[in-house]
Amino acid sequence: MQKEYPTRIDPAEFESSIYKEWEERKYFHADETSDKPPYSIVIPPPNVTGSLHMGHALNNTLQDIMIRFHKLNGYETMWMPGMDHAGIATQNVVERLLASEGKSRHELGREEFIERVWEWKEESGGKIINQLKRLGCSCDWDRERFTMDEGLSKAVRKVFVTLYKEGLIYRSKNYLVNWCPRCHTALSDLEVEHEEIDGAFYHLLYPVKGTDFKFEIATTRPETMLGDTAVAVHPDDDRYKHLIGKTVILPLMNREIPVIADEYVDMELGTGCLKVTPAHDPNDFLLGAKHNLDSISVMDDDGKINAEGKGFEGMDRFDARKKIIELLDSVGLFVKKVDHKHQVGHCYRCKTIIEPKLSDQWFIKIKPMADEAVKAVETGQIKILPETWHKTYYNWMNEIRDWCISRQIWWGHRIPAWYCDDCGEIVVEMEDPTECTKCGSKNLRQETDVLDTWFSSGLWPFSTQGWPEETETLKKFYPTSCLITGFDILFFWVARMMMFGLKFRDGVEPFKEVYLHALIRDKDGHKMSKSKGNVIDPLTMIDKYGADAFRFTLAAFAAQGRDIKLDEARIDGYRNFVNKIWNASRFILSGYNGQKLESFNNLEIEDKWILQNLKEAEQKISKATRNYDFNEAAGSIYQFFWHKFCDWYIELIKPRIYDDERKEKALAVASYVLEKSLILLHPFMPFLTEYIYRLVTEKESIMLAEWETFEYDFANDRAEMDDAIELISLIRNIRGEYNIAPSKELNAFVKTEKTDVKDTFAKNKALILNIARLEKLELTDNNVDKSASNISNNFEVFVPLEGLVDFEAEIQKLKKELKKLEKDHNIFGGKLKNEKYLANAKPEIIEKDKAKFTEIDEKLKKVNETIERLSRLC
Structure with a gap:
């Protein structure tokens, strides 16, 4: 007796149990001693704070497809999983938790705060791992890594020390960086998200000392004027030539600042003159260095005006902006405000508007490593797919600036540098120093900053496999086979892995191919966001x-x-x-x-x-x-x-x-x-x-199965059967067009000049009669009267309809349908021609109306064609 099976199955009844068996049987675990060819992928490590979103789902589904496909094809597959410690994001999470308890990290102190972060990580972090398992990800969970693991920390230190001793890592004092007043840390250029906001140009007057002339200067950030140290004009600008070398009385500050000339100034843009604030603008910073200007920082770490902004000290930068405009207006030095939409940098984590700020920071001279990574793509050593990303990659890598790698937070890899308070020497070694290597002093203190999270994740392809030790895993699975990730982290992560991998693995690439997948949007093509309410979980x-x-x-x-x-x-x-x-x-x-x-x-x-x-x-x-x-x-x-x-x-x-x-x-x-x-x-x-x-x-499991390439060849039989299937399909189409019941047996006549087609139909006549529900199938050399017909590339089929279809009744029925369709056609067509409606209706409603109109239009054509066809058969 045969077993009965339900007509529908519920995935919830078997998915979790199957996954549990896969894990228990170690089907995902890679054998580094295997003789099979290797195929390896490292997971883009999700943040320890994260939960599964659509980007993760797409990215990990595609990786799992590649791993399972290659496993079935006889490869020893390894999919290295893990998580990123996500310095800023994780510190923010734990700080909010402490705030709910009425505490701050400063009250706890650094060591106790780090302990709290580890506790949070063990209790609440990493939920995404179980969510990836729900998706079916066949990661080698026995090898799961974390960017703050002891082994990965050793790799981070090795890289830092090596680059420092080679002169590629350096510490710069008073360098302008992107500063987040909320997170209290520097950000790299990549960590700044530029968003368009409603802003304005504020036109201010700067009096020239000893004259009646006033420069009219337009700025989007009036609060920075407190730190202005020059006014710049183009050396060939006839309007201002005579003022070069004079001084301006800086409004509200009553400080004298010089008028300088520089070809950087665009004579055609705005009023043709610029205020120069080296401590608060990247371009002004370069101008200041070129002209040896003072750099006056007027804001503290919270984005509030400091003691340099006399009269505004303690005010939030945006409150100071309003107050400055009020005071300038009261003394006749404010001209106008012109509304202006412009791109403004925001912190990628907390979305606070960033502030350029002078700070002591650590940097990597990244260009030498970037040049090698460019060559790797140019020569095909590393393939980036789709290739349309090559131009973007080259442009960014060729214009790359030094990478600011220090972050002013506590959670992360603390920079392994010690300062000697007696001689000022900086000591960087693999082991914690006990005395200064220059003067022998024991009066050392460690740098308080930590490394940018992307520094450690940049080592991911080889640090996760045991480097700096030359492990069996590295020998088997490095370089990895491919990297699958979103295009949005091409420079955050992918390029950095290329640079570090080529540098520290003796020119061996971290992966052979990079596949950059696109974004998932909602059904209307809009970016998913919680604020829009269009997120799919x-x-x-x-x-x-x-x-x-x-x-x-x-x-x-x-x-x-x-x-x-x-x-x-x-x-x-x-x-x-x-x-x-x-x-x-x-x-x-x-x-x-x-x-x-x-x-x-x-x-x-x-x-x-x-x-x-x-x-x-x-x-x-x-x-x-x-x-x-x-x-x-x-x-x-x-x-x-x-x-x-x-x-x-x-x-x-x-x-x-x-x-x-x-x-x-x-x-x-x-x-x-x-x-x-x-x-x-x-x-x-x-x-x-x-x-x-x-x-x-x-059998035990499909995961032990082998992908098969089939050696047989039935191409000729396939071609024959395709003709038979096409004939059956055309006959079925006629049934549908004329509402002939499937149970009603028909007669069919085939007209063709091709001998092989005739032979096919003769050979397979019994099959065709059965499946097409025919009483008779015959070959003919002529057209058949009062028949419906359909044509293929190889033959024409006729089905006599006399006695099967009441043509007049069908025509009358179709004409009734035609009237209704014409009415709807006029209604929707009229709406779509109405300019007032088009101007006021929501775009999604208009799109639905367009789709409905197209549907009605197509139905109208089909009904008219059928009426015409039936009329010919009467």
């Missing part, structure tokens, strides 16, 4: 539709270089695919008694047809996956399984299933194709394929 989608349907949706839309517009309805659609796979499997299992396909001999034509389609699907999927064309790979397996295997092959063999003599071979082929299809599907749908594979094969 991956875990909610997994709960609702299962991980497999969710993963397959992401892969199906992951076209290279194109953002993904994600609609929940798409996920629901691919859940239908999951159900289709299950129902096809259930059909085969219901009659299955362990039949095996022992050879490819004595097969019927539909068997050879599906096997050839399986072979071609495998070729397409393999090629597309290796080339990171995930949408092409997903589309190929979808088209094969749903349309070829389910819609056609299973239907074609149903008569054989109920024929005792033909049943065994049909089920043997069907189960063989199902088993191989599950393997092709596995990288995209790991849980469902594991579940069904065990039922079909009674």
Whole structure:
């Protein structure tokens, strides 16, 4: 007695148990002693504070596809997981926690605060790891790393000490950096997010000493005038030539500052003169150095005016702005305010507007390493895909500036530098020094700053594998095979890994290929954000539709270089695919008694047809996956399984299933194709394929299966069967067009000049009669009167309709439908021509109306065509 299977399956009933078994059986663990060729990926380490969002879901789904695909293809795969300590983000989280207890990190002190962070990490951090498991990620969890691990910390120190001793790391005093007044730390240029805000140009007057002339200067940041140390004009500007060398009385400060000339000033822009504030603007900083100007910092770490801003001390910078304008206006030195939208830098973590600030910081002279990383891409040593990113990469790398690597926080890798308070020497060694290497003094104190988080994550491909020790893991899996990540961290992370990897692994690249995937947007193409309320939660989608349907949706839309517009309805659609796979499997299992396909001999034509389609699907999927064309790979397996295997092959063999003599071979082929299809599907749908594979094969796991390349060749049989299937499809189309019941047997006549097509239809007549529900199938040399017809490239088919269709009744019915469609066509067409409506309606409503109008327009054309066709047959 055959086992009965439910018509639908619930992924929640088997996903977690299957994943638990995979972990327990160590299927994800890489064997560094294996003779198999290596294939390795390092995970872009999510922040320890993070939770799974759509970007993570896409990124990790694509990595898992590559790992599972290569494992099935005989590689020793290693997917290195881990998390980033996320210095600023994590410190912010713990500081907020302390604030809720009425405490601050300064009250605790550095050591106790760091202990609290570690406690938080163990208790609450890293939730994303379990969320990745829900997604089905086959990471080697035994190797999970954290950027603050002891081994990774050793690698960080090795790199810092080496670069310092080579003169590539240096400490600069009073260097202008991006400063976050909220996080109290410097930020690299990459950590500053520029957003457009509503601002203004404030036009101020600066009196020239000893004259009646006043410079009119436009600025977006009036508060910085408190630190002005010059006014700059172009040396060829006839309006101001005579004033070069004179002095200006700085309003409110009553400080004399010089008028300088520099070709940097644009005579055509604004009023053609600039206020110069070296301590608060990057361009002014360069001008100040060039002209040996004073740098006066007028703000403290909180973004408040300090003692240098006499009269405004203690005021927030934006409050000071208002007060300054009021005072200037009261003395006649304020001209006007001109509203202006402009890009302003914000902290990438807390979104506070950053402030350029003079500070003592540590830097890397990054250009020498950047040049090597550029060469690696130019020579093809490292491939960046899609290649459209090459130009952006080269432009940024060739213009790269020194990297500020110090951060004024406590959580992170503390910079391993000690200052001698007696002679000023800086001591940097692999071991903590006990005395000054220059004067022998024991009066040493360690730098309080920590390293930029991206410093440690830049070592990720080799530090996670045990470097600076030459481990067996490194020997086996370095360089890694590919890196899959979002394009938005190409310079934050990818480029830095290239630079560090080439530098510290003797010119060996950290990965052979980099695939940069696009962003996931909402269904209308808008960026997802909590404020817009258009965020899709991956875990909610997994709960609702299962991980497999969710993963397959992401892969199906992951076209290279194109953002993904994600609609929940798409996920629901691919859940239908999951159900289709299950129902096809259930059909085969219901009659299955362990039949095996022992050879490819004595097969019927539909068997050879599906096997050839399986072979071609495998070729397409393999090629597309290796080339990171995930949408092409997903589309190929979808088209094969749903349309070829389910819609056609299973239907074609149903008569054989109920024929005792033909049943065994049909089920043997069907189960063989199902088993191989599950393997092709596995990288995209790991849980469902594991579940069904065990039922079909009674083997331990699909993860131990082998991807097969098929050697047989049934191309000719496939071509024959394609003609037969096309004929059946054209006859079915006629049934649909004329509302002829599927149970009604028809007569069909085929007209063709091709002998091979005639032979095909003659040879497969019984199959065609059965599947197309025909009473008669004949060849003809002439057109057939009062018949519906359809044409293919190889033949024309005629189906006589006399006695089957009441043409007049059908025409009258269609004319009624036509009237309704014409009415709706006029309504929607009129709305879309109404300028007032178009100006006031919401864009999404207009788009819906356009779509509806297009749908009605297409229906109108089809109804008119059908009426015309029926009229000819009357």
